Amino acid sequence: xxxxxxxxxxxxxxxxxxxxxxxxxxxxxxxxxxxxxxxxxxxxxxxxxxxxxxxxxxxxxxxxxxxxxxxxxxxxxxxxxxxxxxxxxxxxxxxxxxxxxxxxxxxxxxxxxxxxxxxxxxxxxxxxxxxxxxxxxxxxxxxxxxxxxxxxxxxxxxxxxxxxxxxxxxxxxxxxxxxxxxxxxxxxxxxxxxxxxxxxxx
Amino acid sequence: xxxxxxxxxxxxxxxxxxxxxxxxxxxxxxxxxxxxxxxxxxxxxxxxxxxxxxxxxxxxxxxxxxxxxxxxxxxxxxxxxxxxxxxxxxxxxxxxxxxxxxxxxxxxxxxxxxxxxxxxxxxxxxxxxxxxxxxxxxxxxxxxxxxxxxxxxxxxxxxxxxxxxxxxxxxxxxxxxxxxxxxxxxxxxxxxxxxxxxxxxx
Amino acid sequence: xxxxxxxxxxxxxxxxxxxxxxxxxxxxxxxxxxxxxxxxxxxxxxxxxxxxxxxxxxxxxxxxxxxxxxxxxxxxxxxxxxxxxxxxxxxxxxxxxxxxxxxxxxxxxxxxxxxxxxxxxxxxxxxxxxxxxxxxxxxxxxxxxxxxxxxxxxxxxxxxxxxxxxxxxxxxxxxxxxxxxxxxxxxxxxxxxxxxxxxxxx
Numbered sequence: 001x002x003x004x005x006x007x008x009x010x011x012x013x014x015x016x017x018x019x020x021x022x023x024x025x026x027x028x029x030x031x032x033x034x035x036x037x038x039x040x041x042x043x044x045x046x047x048x049x050x051x052x053x054x055x056x057x058x059x060x061x062x063x064x065x066x067x068x069x070x071x072x073x074x075x076x077x078x079x080x081x082x083x084x085x086x087x088x089x090x091x092x093x094x095x096x097x098x099x100x101x102x103x104x105x106x107x108x109x110x111x112x113x114x115x116x117x118x119x120x121x122x123x124x125x126x127x128x129x130x131x132x133x134x135x136x137x138x139x140x141x142x143x144x145x146x147x148x149x150x151x152x153x154x155x156x157x158x159x160x161x162x163x164x165x166x167x168x169x170x171x172x173x174x175x176x177x178x179x180x181x182x183x184x185x186x187x188x189x190x191x192x193x194x195x196x197x198x199x200x201x202x
Numbered sequence: 203x204x205x206x207x208x209x210x211x212x213x214x215x216x217x218x219x220x221x222x223x224x225x226x227x228x229x230x231x232x233x234x235x236x237x238x239x240x241x242x243x244x245x246x247x248x249x250x251x252x253x254x255x256x257x258x259x260x261x262x263x264x265x266x267x268x269x270x271x272x273x274x275x276x277x278x279x280x281x282x283x284x285x286x287x288x289x290x291x292x293x294x295x296x297x298x299x300x301x302x303x304x305x306x307x308x309x310x311x312x313x314x315x316x317x318x319x320x321x322x323x324x325x326x327x328x329x330x331x332x333x334x335x336x337x338x339x340x341x342x343x344x345x346x347x348x349x350x351x352x353x354x355x356x357x358x359x360x361x362x363x364x365x366x367x368x369x370x371x372x373x374x375x376x377x378x379x380x381x382x383x384x385x386x387x388x389x390x391x392x393x394x395x396x397x398x399x400x401x402x403x404x
Numbered sequence: 405x406x407x408x409x410x411x412x413x414x415x416x417x418x419x420x421x422x423x424x425x426x427x428x429x430x431x432x433x434x435x436x437x438x439x440x441x442x443x444x445x446x447x448x449x450x451x452x453x454x455x456x457x458x459x460x461x462x463x464x465x466x467x468x469x470x471x472x473x474x475x476x477x478x479x480x481x482x483x484x485x486x487x488x489x490x491x492x493x494x495x496x497x498x499x500x501x502x503x504x505x506x507x508x509x510x511x512x513x514x515x516x517x518x519x520x521x522x523x524x525x526x527x528x529x530x531x532x533x534x535x536x537x538x539x540x541x542x543x544x545x546x547x548x549x550x551x552x553x554x555x556x557x558x559x560x561x562x563x564x565x566x567x568x569x570x571x572x573x574x575x576x577x578x579x580x581x582x583x584x585x586x587x588x589x590x591x592x593x594x595x596x597x598x599x600x601x602x603x604x605x606x
Contacts, residue, residue, distance in 0.1 A: 023347070023400075030398035031354075032347030035334075046253065051450070053459025055255025060320045073400075080402035118464045132439075132541070137334070139343045141543045145427070145436030152435075196434035198427075198477075200484035225549070225602075232600035233556075234549030237536075248455065257457025262522045275602075282604035339536070341545045 004175070008104060009064055011097025014090055016041035016072035017083065019134055024076060026138055036134055037072050041065070043130035048105050048122045052112055091190075092183070095153070098127040099182030102154040103161050103175065116162050123158040124151055148194050150186070157182030206377070210306060211266055213299025216292055218243035218274035219285065221336055226278060228340055238336055239274050243267070245332035250307050250324045254314055293392075294385070297355070300329040301384030304356040305363050305377065318364050325360040326353055350396050352388070359384030408579070412508060413468055415501025418494055420445035420476035421487065423538055428480060430542055440538055441476050445469070447534035452509050452526045456516055495594075496587070499557075502531040503586035506558040507565050507579065520566050527562040528555055552598050554590070561586030 019040025023033040042059045049057040059065035076083060105126030109119035128150050135142040143149060161178035164170045170178070188194065221242025225235040244261045251259040261267035278285060307328030311321035330352050337344040345351060363380035366372045372380070390396065423444025427437040446463045453461040463469035480487060509530030513523035532554050539546040547553060565582035568574045574582070592598065 024402060026343075026347075028347045028400065029350065030400045031350070032344075033400045035347065050252055050454055051459065051461050052464070053255075053457075053461075055253065055257075055459075056314065056316060056320075057253050057255075060254070060316055063317060063319055066319060066323070077400065077402050079404060081404040112460065114460060114464055115467060117467055117470060118460075121470070136338060136540060136543075137344065137347075139338075139341065139543065141430075142436075142541065145430075145432045145439065145541070148433065148435070198432065198434045198437045198481065200428060200481050202483060202485040226604060228545075228549075230549045230602065231552065232602045233552070234546075235602045237549065252454055255457075257455065257459075258516065258518060258522075259455050259457075262456070262518055265519060265521055268521060268525070279602065279604050281606060283606040338540060339546065339549070341540075341543065 004100065004104070007096060007100050009068055010093065011100055012041045012065055013068045013072060014093045014097055015130055016069040017076060018090070018094070019130075020072050020076040021080070021083065021087075022134060022138065024080065030073075033073060033076070034070070036137060038069050039137060040130045040134040041069050041072075043133040044101065044126045044128060045105065045130075047129045047133070048108070048126045051125070052109055052114065052122060054108060054112065058108075095183040095186045096179060098150050098154060098186070099157050099179035101127045102158045102182065103178060106158055106161060120155065120158045120162060124154045127151075127154045148189055148196050152194070152196070153182045153185035153189060156185045206302065206306070209298060209302050211270060212295065213302055214243045214267055215270045215274060216295045216299055217332060218271040219278060220292070220296075221332075222274050222278040223282070223285065223289075224336060224340065226282065232275075235275060235278070236272070238339060240271050241339060242332045242336040243271050243274075245335040246303065246328045246330060247307065247332075249331045249335070250310070250328045253327070254311055254316065254324060256310060256314065297385040297388045298381060300352050300356060300388070301359050301381035303329045304360045304384065305380060308360055308363060322357065322360045322364060326356045329353075329356045350391055350398050354396070354398070355384045355387040355391060358387045408504065408508070411500060411504050413472055414497065415504055416445045416469055417472045417476060418497045418501055419534055420473040421480060422494070422498075423534075424476050424480040425484070425487065425491075426538060426542065428484065434477075437477060437480070438474070440541060442473050443541060444534045444538040445473050445476075447537040448505065448530045448532060449509065449534075451533045451537070452512070452530045455529070456513055456518065456526060458512060458516065499587040499590045500583060502554050502558060502590070503561055503583035505531045506562045506586065507582060510562055510565060524559065524562045524566060528558045531555075531558045552593055552600050556598070556600070557586045557589035557593060560589045 016037040020033050020037040022040070023036035028036060042065060046057045046059070049055060102123040105123035106119040109122040110116065128144055131144060131149070132142040144151060157178045160181050161170060164178065168174065218239040221239040222235050225238035230238065244267060248259045248261070251257060304325040307325040308321040311324040312318065330346055333346060333351070334344040346353060359380045362383050363372060366380065370376065420441040423441040424437050426444070427440035432440060446469060450461045450463070453459060506527040509527040510523040513526040514520065532548055535548060535553070536546040548555060561582045564585050565574060568582065572578065
């Protein structure tokens with residue numbers, strides 16, 4: 001199991017925990033928590049796979065995804081308070097996760113012969129639609145529609161990755177450059193409370 | 203047309219009626235009622251087919267599904283009151299339906315070479331996601347997120363089916379064993395008002 | 405680029421503008437507006453493609469769809485007021501669009517060897533599910549569930565197209581007949597405020 005796969009699984013786990021915490025906030029029962037953890041963790045990649053026609057979808061080919069998502073439930077059950085307190089500690093892992101999700105999504109899409117513009121879009125979909133599906137299932141307007149969350153960081157890092165790919169093979173340590181860029185944009189967006197209002201001029 | 207297919211169609215019909223009744227409760231018009239009956243009846247199997255890559259999805263290959271769903275509308279239109287009064291009478295049919303949906307979903311998934319864990323999950327998806335999509339389209343938090351409905355019975359019956367399959371060909375009359383198990387769990391869950399709260403310990 | 409493709413792109417553009425206007429009404433930010441414009445414009449065709457197994461989905465094969473959807477944002481940003489005032493002017497374009505979407509959806513489905521009943525249903529899905537997904541993402545009950553919008557016009561025009569196809573090759577100028585029928589039904593439905601209540605008799 002290579003480094004990329006490990007980071008992918010770690011990102012999935014962090015997303016599952018955040019989904020389980022969100023479900024618990026809403027007084028969902030065991031099944032509600034499981035389903036919300038599941039869609040938050042793999043919903044984005046699943047939608048991407050369905051749209052580009054890469055089925056059976058990704059998480060069906062490696063049971064570790066399901067095991068990790070399932071493991072997030074006892075973790076939240078026994079350690080909710082420390083997890084919530086540690087939530088900010090997730091931040092870095094979360095940012096690494098979306099950076100990697102974006103690039104994995106781009107690569108998978110390019111691998112099917114689709115254009116870089118579509119690949120970039122699918123990279124963003126991989127990162128943000130887990131949260132959108134989570135919010136729709138929770139009967140809330142998706143957070144991302146009103147607050148800059150991930151999408152700009154994904155676009156920035158994904159674009160850098162696509163540009164770099166024109167000149168070199170972006171693998172191994174070089175992957176840290178676009179992923180680092182996602183993290184930087186993400187940190188800036190949060191610390192400076194970036195927002196992207198859309199207020200027509202007329 | 204074999205017995206399994208007949209029970210599958212009957213289960214679809216019962217689900218369509220329950221979807222149409224739910225839509226009527228919300229004052230939907232004709233199209234709203236049709237769409238809600240449709241997604242309630244075949245939404246779970248459709249999502250399963252899309253995720254495992256078995257497309258065109260199942261109900262496109264046998265028009266009887268569409269005819270039965272369509273037939274549920276005049277039935278609800280002319281016989282709403284007796285149907286609502288008879289709702290509890292649906293209970294057994296409904297339980298047989300989800301038992302069969304679970305096992306059909308498992309078989310279809312195994313048939314594509316996917317693992318038993320994924321197959322079990324897809325069996326549950328086949329049974330419960332019709333209701334989840336119905337609730338999302340009705341702008342409500344899915345009932346299953348807060349109340350034990352089907353999922354535990356599907357998991358229990360589906361697991362039994364998978365275990366039995368290790369030792370024998372589970373066909374014909376033997377199918378009644380896991381399906382009966384689904385019905386028993388379901389009856390117990392309702393009569394004893396089982397719930398699966400998720401209340402973290404810290 | 406033939407006439408049909410141009411009308412398809414024009415319909416997509418009109419739908420994107422209406423999606424962006426709807427998002428702006430809800431105070432979504434830039435990403436919210438983009439995503440809502442996107443799903444309104446191509447959501448119906450995307451769902452159709454996923455259900456019939458025609459992936460990667462249609463808009464991935466011609467970047468003009470993405471470019472037009474993206475272009476709808478600055479248009480709404482700079483010209484919201486005139487656009488809103490001109491909304492009724494969209495009406496004809498919108499009606500031509502759904503007429504064409506219906507027939508393109510029917511053709512694509514028939515091309516995969518599926519039956520005319522399924523094709524007609526997929527024609528309707530192509531036209532109406534963009535709006536349904538838009539409403540679900542906006543956390544509202546889909547408008548079409550309570551108010552006759554498009555579906556009856558699509559069914560009428562699509563059925564006429566299927567009947568004509570039995571007797572002749574419906575291409576070129578002849579396409580104007582079923583599309584014109586969609587427009588007529590749509591105009592009648594709006595001007596006479598057609599409704600399709602579903603009020604059970606018992």
